Amino acid sequence: MRILHTSDWHLGQHFMMKSREAEHLAFLDWLVELVGTQSIDAVIVAGDIFDTASPASYARKLYSDFIVKLQNVGCGHLVIVSGNHDSVAVLNESKTLLQALNVSVLAGLSDDLTDHIITVTDKQNKEVIICALPFLRATDVMFSESGSSASQKQMSLQQGITQTYQDIYQLAFAQKKEDETPLIATGHLTAVGCSVSDSVRDIYIGTLSAFPAQLFPKFDYIALGHLHRAQKVQKSDYIRYSGSPIALSFDEAKHAKRVIMLDFDTNNKVNTSEVLIPTFQNLLVIRGSLATIKSELTRLIDSGHSNWVEVKIEESFYRSDVQAELNILVAETNIEILKISTPSINENSQLKDIQIETLDALTPIELFQHRLDCEDTLSELQQTQLTALFAQSVAELEQKS
Secondary structure, three states: OEEEEEOOOOEOOEEOOEEOHHHHHHHHHHHHHHHHHOOOOEEEEEOOOEOOOOOOHHHHHHHHHHHHHHHHHOOOEEEEEOOOOOOHHHHHOOHHHHHOOOEEEEOOOOOOHHHHEEEEEOOOOOEEEEEOOOOOOHHHHOOOOOOOOHHHHHHHHHHHHHHHHHHHHHHHHHHOOOOOOOEEEEEEOOEOOOOOOOOOOOOOOOOOOOEOHHHOOOOOEEEEEOOOOOEEEOOEEEEEEOOOOOOOOHHHOOOOOEEEEEEEOOOOOEEEEEEEOOOOOEEEEEEEOHHHHHHHHHHHHHHOOOEEEEEEEOOOOOOOOHHHHHHHHHOOOOEEEEEEEOOOOOOOOOOOOOOOOOHHHOOHHHHHHHHHHOOOOOOHHHHHHHHHHHHHHHHHHHHHO
């Protein structure tokens, strides 16, 4: 049996006012072709199918057209779980109809966990059991208690998620017809120690920042979503993020996008492999002096390739005419400058991002994130830890007020 793991499509996303419709269509068509050529028996989509809870009509059409196209390439089953961006109601709209096409949609946590246990059978009647858990909201797995501290809420949420996975593991284990039948789980969360990109939204503000992977039961494979960079959790081949299929922020541009394939040997031991996804739209970050940036932009123009560019100008002083000067340089070319910033100018009283909103329009979390973006000396892990600590402080202040 062969299973494909993908996630975080974010259909309907706009990137700095630029539509991603063409990229998403190209990816989904590529994915359908891959499923056909690689004889994939089942596809797992681990959440965040849509970018918003109210996706545009074209995004819904991309989703439905993909399901129809998948029927023509011999894929036996499609398993879709919701992410934190998805609306339970939107995904459930066509749930009953899709069941007739061997599509299982798990948009919210059911009171009966057996509803989330799916048995997939290939052409040789080999079985795999999938525990298809969606994004677990705090209200799904914990009770709110008045007067609980932030640390108590964090522990309660962690225990609730842990217990949910333990319970479904026991139910699935009891359903195994043979001892060797593989058990696969899905999840949409942040695991401890993983890299988070700029486009990833915090799930549990003020409580649980990341889930310890050692608390998962001994599934044969755990297909995770939410983080947009493909990565292994604690260097395990069997707990993995597939990542988003296209770069959703400039800091993801330098990372290759991929899907994960699972193959099972004669003893039903899982073996994982990666398939690189083509780049459908180039994103590029250029940094340096103004002269260096102009030289690099000229080189890109001469190459003839289409690029969306973020410019980081490393100068000792701020120039208000830079944006107009660079836009003139790239006018009527395949280069579009979407963002210009001057991260080397470190004035605490100002945010030098060209996309800056007014302070009244920003939440404390958004303002803190803008400030972090000005700090090039912090590692991704440090930024993640600082964001979590700040979110926890905000939550505690809101509780007291």
